[in-house]
Structures are given as C-alpha cells and as structure tokens.
Amino acid sequence: MSTxxxxxxxxxxLFADKGFNGTSLREITSLGEVNLAxxxxxxxxKKELIKAVMSRYMxxxxxxxxxxxxxxCQDDVQPTLNDVFSAFIGPLxxxxxxxxxxxxxxxxxxxxGYTDSQGFLRWFLTxxxxxxxxxxxxxxxxxxxxxxxxxxxxxxxxxxxxxxFTMSSSDALIDIAxxxxxxxxxxxxxxxxxxxxxxxxxxxxxxx
Amino acid sequence: MSTxxxxxxxxxxLFADKGFNGTSLREITSLGEVNLAxxxxxxxxKKELIKAVMSRYMxxxxxxxxxxxxxxCQDDVQPTLNDVFSAFIGPLxxxxxxxxxxxxxxxxxxxxGYTDSQGFLRWFLTxxxxxxxxxxxxxxxxxxxxxxxxxxxxxxxxxxxxxxFTMSSSDALIDIAxxxxxxxxxxxxxxxxxxxxxxxxxxxxxxx
DNA sequence: GTCTATAACTAGATAGAC
DNA sequence: GTCTATCTAGTTATAGAC
Numbered sequence: 001m002s003t004x005x006x007x008x009x010x011x012x013x014l015f016a017d018k019g020f021n022g023t024s025l026r027e028i029t030s031l032g033e034v035n036l037a038x039x040x041x042x043x044x045x046k047k048e049l050i051k052a053v054m055s056r057y058m059x060x061x062x063x064x065x066x067x068x069x070x071x072x073c074q075d076d077v078q079p080t081l082n083d084v085f086s087a088f089i090g091p092l093x094x095x096x097x098x099x100x101x102x103x104x105x106x107x108x109x110x111x112x113g114y115t116d117s118q119g120f121l122r123w124f125l126t127x128x129x130x131x132x133x134x135x136x137x138x139x140x141x142x143x144x145x146x147x148x149x150x151x152x153x154x155x156x157x158x159x160x161x162x163x164x165f166t167m168s169s170s171d172a173l174i175d176i177a178x179x180x181x182x183x184x185x186x187x188x189x190x191x192x193x194x195x196x197x198x199x200x201x202x203x204x205x206x207x208x
Numbered sequence: 209m210s211t212x213x214x215x216x217x218x219x220x221x222l223f224a225d226k227g228f229n230g231t232s233l234r235e236i237t238s239l240g241e242v243n244l245a246x247x248x249x250x251x252x253x254k255k256e257l258i259k260a261v262m263s264r265y266m267x268x269x270x271x272x273x274x275x276x277x278x279x280x281c282q283d284d285v286q287p288t289l290n291d292v293f294s295a296f297i298g299p300l301x302x303x304x305x306x307x308x309x310x311x312x313x314x315x316x317x318x319x320x321g322y323t324d325s326q327g328f329l330r331w332f333l334t335x336x337x338x339x340x341x342x343x344x345x346x347x348x349x350x351x352x353x354x355x356x357x358x359x360x361x362x363x364x365x366x367x368x369x370x371x372x373f374t375m376s377s378s379d380a381l382i383d384i385a386x387x388x389x390x391x392x393x394x395x396x397x398x399x400x401x402x403x404x405x406x407x408x409x410x411x412x413x414x415x416x
Numbered sequence: 417g418t419c420t421a422t423a424a425c426t427a428g429a430t431a432g433a434c
Numbered sequence: 435g436t437c438t439a440t441c442t443a444g445t446t447a448t449a450g451a452c
Contacts, residue, residue, distance in 0.1 A: 036429095036437095037436075095226075154381075160373070176361070181358045194362075201409065
C-alpha cells in the first residue's frame, strides 16, 4: 500500500471524527505510520489533502448518482419525491463496498465541509461536480412541478442540512437508539428513517 | 461596559462565524479591545468562556421557550405540529431585542456546538437545560400521539439538524437568495420557510 | 483588575542529507 | 521517495509588576 493511500486513509478517519480544523498533520501521519514530511511531499498542503480526500469519494459516488438521477429524469412516468431521494440509497451504500464504513465516513466529511473552514469545501464541490446538483434539482422539479425555484432552493438546503447533520452525529445517535430503545441500527437504517422525513419536508404545503 | 461583557460580545461573534476551534483568544481580545490575559482572569479557560457565551443566551431563551411549550401542553385542545414549532418563533426572535442579530448568532452557535469539539456542548446543554427538551417532546407527543418514542427521537434529531445546519450557513443562504432570486430575506424569513418543512417531516407517515 | 512578559506547547511547512 | 531537523508563527495559559 502506497504512502499516498496510507495518508488518505488515516486523514479521512480523523477528518470525519474531529473535523478538518481539529485534526493536525501530525495526528494523520502518526495514525498512518508515515513520515510527517510525506504529506507536503505528496499533497503540497493540508488544504490540498482535504480536497484529495473528498475527491476520492466524489469520484466513486458521482457517476452512480448521476445515472440514477438521470434515469428518473428520462423516465416517462412522474416520480414521487420518495423515488428521488431513494435514488441516493444505492450509490451511497455502495461506498461501504468501496471502503469500510465508507457511507458514514463520506457523509460525515460532507457535514464537516459545510461547517468547518468557512465553506471553501462547499465551493469546491459545487464547482467541481455541478452535474450532480443539476440532475438532482431537475428530478425534484419533475416530481413536484408546483414548487418554485426559490422554494426548491430553500427546501433542498434544508434537506442537505438534515442529512449532513444527522450523519455527522450518526455515531452518537446510533448509540442512543441502542441504549434507549434496545434497537440495533446501522447506517442503512438511519438512511431509511430519514428519507420519509425529508421527502415529506420537501413536499410540504407552500408557505407564506 | 465591563471587560467581561466586552469579551463575551466579541467571542460570540467570532465563535458563530468561525467555530470554537477556529477562533483564538487573541482574536477575541483583539476584537473586544481588552488584554489577552483578561480571558483567563475572568473565565479561567477557553472552555469556560464557551459555556459562558452559551449560557447568556440560554438563560434568556429557556424561560420563554418553556412557558410557550408548557402553555401548549396544558391547553385543552390538541395542538398541531405547526403550533408546536411555531412556539419557538417568539422566544427565538426575542433574542434580536436582547442583542443585535441575537437570533441568528445563537442558532449559529448552537450549530457549532453540535459539530465542533465532539459534542461537549451538546452534553452541557442537555444536562443544564433538561426541562426545555422534556416540554418539547411532551408537546410533540400531544400533537402526534401515534408517533412512537423511537420515531420521535429520530425525527426530533432530524429537525434539530435541519434548523441548526440552516442557521449555521444562513448568511451564505441569504446571500444566494438575494443574488439568485432578487429576494430580501432576513432571519425571520428563513424561520418561516423552515417551519412548514420540519412540521411536515415530523408528521410524515411512519416508515417501512 | 489590568497590564507586560514569557513560559510551554502545537501548528503547518521546508531544507537538505540519504 | 523518505527521513531528520528545524523554522516560523501560531496557540493557551500564567507569573508577577503596577
């Protein structure tokens, strides 16, 4: 296994757990059992390392997600909002085959990216992977054409918040569900709980 | 104005904007125009300063919120979920009279507290202000008795996530709404958008 | 209570030997 | 490509004069 991958593997675990600001290069190289200087040799800077960690997941996720959403858009029948959000399940759970705990790690990283480091990662994702966002809004529009662009903007951000925040604290939530309700829940279980919630939220009657 | 309050005022602005980890005591004392050593003299440590910033808001918010929720619980008629979530509007917007941008600042701080510093603030809030949480779940149960305790647990956490995440990035969202839809939105406007969303989410049909 | 000075430590990044 | 050693700059926290 290459030094570069050792660094990426160690970094994603620590970034997901403690955030980007909260993780030092020394912790990463120590967990990955590589030399401190290797990070700057292979990635140039901490910021570039963060981008590389996210890109490894996005490159795995985005083609599958795009084709699932594109299928909904091209289909003749009108999808429900549940269909649209369910299109995320397969591609997201596939990350578990790509890497151990991949789904959970990726979603936690996404949450970190929105709150840490004042949104530079949000900028990075929306500019580097614009097609995913375009197909998604198109699919939602097909499922719920009455929703104005502005309403959709707000509700998709609320949805993003729900998912990302839930996954950032999913370890704690799964622990609580276990101790309070004697229920074994895994990440797929959390996803199945959250989909009806966000679908109903997006489908809510229009406000004012 | 006392040194202690100068520090609290400067700290809350920076904490909300850049997170707890991302803000140094030097930035705080520099913005507040007080001496660096004053933080440790008045608060003992950075961690205690964080608690003090949150407590100042919670002590203003929690009695109003508790009485609004208690009123719903004691009322003879069954409230809707919209009623329950709308009970937050008054107490939250009151923070704007307590301090300039108080509502937005407080909700951003809450968001930081959930993701920064691995949940020590979540622990602090749930142990220091348990009555708020108890009254809230009681009110939701009254509005939607069919919802099991476990379903409610999940949906309330989804809701917490939606609100907190939205508010953490509310400045960015308000900017986008302004440039993309030529719409002036303030924090009250965001709250009015989000309430139908979370009410519908909590009221969603039970999964599987 | 407020200040200066500084201790004790950690951060990201790099030069240069191998 | 990998290492040690080190630089520069930042961090929290504190001792002690005023």
